[in-house]
Amino acid sequence: MAQLIDGKAIAAQVRAEVKAEVAAWVAAGHRAPHLAVILVGDNPASASYVRGKTQAAAEVGIASETLHFDTHLTEAELLAEIERLNADESVDGILVQLPLPAHINPSRILHAIRPEKDVDGFHPVNAGRLLLGEPGFVPATPAGILELLRRSGIETAGKHAVVVGRSNIVGRPLAVLLLQRGIDATVTVCHSRTSNLAALTQQADILIAAIGQPRYITADMVRDGAVVIDVGINRVEDPAHPRGYRLVGDVDFEAVSQKAGWITPVPGGVGPMTIALLLRNTLYAAQQRYTYTYKARPL
Ligand SMILES: NC(=O)c1ccc[n+]([C@@H]2O[C@H](COP(=O)([O-])OP(=O)(O)OC[C@H]3O[C@@H](n4cnc5c(N)ncnc54)[C@H](OP(=O)(O)O)[C@@H]3O)[C@@H](O)[C@H]2O)c1
Structure with missing residues (x-):
């Protein structure tokens, strides 16, 4: 009989570590890490994933905001929103909940996110860094x-x-x-x-x-x-x-x-591990923006 790998318990451990590190980061005088989540349309599964992510963020002391747009949002409007978040110094991580409505090209959107804010690790720069064995965001x-x-x-x-x-x-x-x-x-x-x-x-x-x-x-x-x-x-x-x-x-x-x-x-x-590692990526995003270098992942 196989031993069970308890993802819930291990994810709780990772979240507790992130929470302690966020607290230390804030105690050192930094603002809390900030995650912006973009949700387009009203797919109930996507809405529920986004709620799960933002609730988990709040529990570890990460500030988050959900930008919820109508399904008719155009690709150009979404790109403009990403540009705004890219330029906003108070935003550390940007996450676009997939799938997007069919009239929006997901690659064009994901490629527009600044790599140092790409906490999902889907930008070609982060994918390339992973391939080369260099530090970057890992999905x-x-x-x-x-x-x-x-x-x-x-x-x-x-x-x-x-x-x-x-x-x-x-x-x-x-x-x-x-x-x-x-x-x-x-x-x-x-x-x-x-x-x-x-x-x-x-x-x-x-x-x-x-x-x-x-x-x-x-x-x-x-x-x-x-x-x-x-x-x-x-x-x-x-x-x-x-x-x-x-x-x-x-x-x-x-x-x-x-x-x-x-x-x-x-x-x-x-x-449960997926959400825990997203939180860890968001913490890293805040820390590396402060130091302006990619932080090596402890993997
Ligand atoms: N636990 C989590 O947090 C989490 C996160 C992401 C995804 N998921 C789940 O993980 C599953 C996979 O997700 P995904 O996004 O990777 O799916 P995906 O994009 O649909 O990719 C599925 C992959 O499986 C391959 N495949 C499909 N049928 C196969 C078969 N009969 N034999 C061998 N290979 C087969 C496909 O091959 P081809 O490339 O040749 O089509 C494709 O590469 C889904 O159930 C998804 O809900 C879970």
């Missing part, structure tokens, strides 16, 4: 996964990590992070065109599923004793549940947990 979900491994005492050096999924938000930056010096995994990246996926996942010491397909990774695809990190958040119908659905991961948790050595649950695994 919160991959950074959160690394923290889960590190704080659970799981060795990565020399291990074979198999990442299933190559999105710009999770799979791709995670694969690059796992390759970093100091983390030192040997990395295989799989995607929807991979032939014989199971033959590769069966070789994984560390298997990370970021696919978006409910319970896709089954027990026969997992090696005995492997570390299994489930990034997926999928809604499946469940008439017994008050909301009519429940959340499951990309991994068949019941069966895989009988075989794996370590496993993250859904919910309560990677999800």
Whole structure:
């Protein structure tokens, strides 16, 4: 039976550390770090993610504001808003909640954010820094996964990590992070065109599923004793549940947990880490703006 990696508890630890560091920063005479969140339209899931982020920010002493725009906001208007926030010295971090309405090009928007305020780590400068192994903002979900491994005492050096999924938000930056010096995994990246996926996942010491397909990774695809990190958040119908659905991961948790050595649950695994690492990035944004240099990440 696998040991559970308790993302909720580890995220609480990271948030407590951020809170203590924010308090020390303010006690040293600086203003509180300030996060500006942009929400366009009225997608209920996006609104709920934004509330989660701003509430978590308040709990650690980070000031935040949500700029909520009507779905008809034009791309030019949104770019003007980003320019305003870029120039505003009281704003340390800018986050644009995705997805944006179809008439707005998300790349054009994300590329307009000043890299030193890009706490989501999606700007090409930060993506490039990650690729080169230089300090910069690392997207919160991959950074959160690394923290889960590190704080659970799981060795990565020399291990074979198999990442299933190559999105710009999770799979791709995670694969690059796992390759970093100091983390030192040997990395295989799989995607929807991979032939014989199971033959590769069966070789994984560390298997990370970021696919978006409910319970896709089954027990026969997992090696005995492997570390299994489930990034997926999928809604499946469940008439017994008050909301009519429940959340499951990309991994068949019941069966895989009988075989794996370590496993993250859904919910309560990677999800809470994403918010905790966003808060840490916002703190770093405030600190590095003060010193005008990129601060090396402790990874
Ligand atoms: N816990 C969190 O905080 C958090 C954060 C972000 C995302 N998520 C969740 O993580 C999941 C992935 O998110 P994402 O944004 O990375 O999704 P995405 O952009 O849809 O990317 C999915 C990736 O999985 C690959 N894939 C899809 N079906 C596959 C299959 N049958 N076999 C192998 N590879 C397959 C796709 O391959 P191709 O590239 O070939 O299409 C793609 O690279 C979603 O459930 C999402 O909700 C969770």
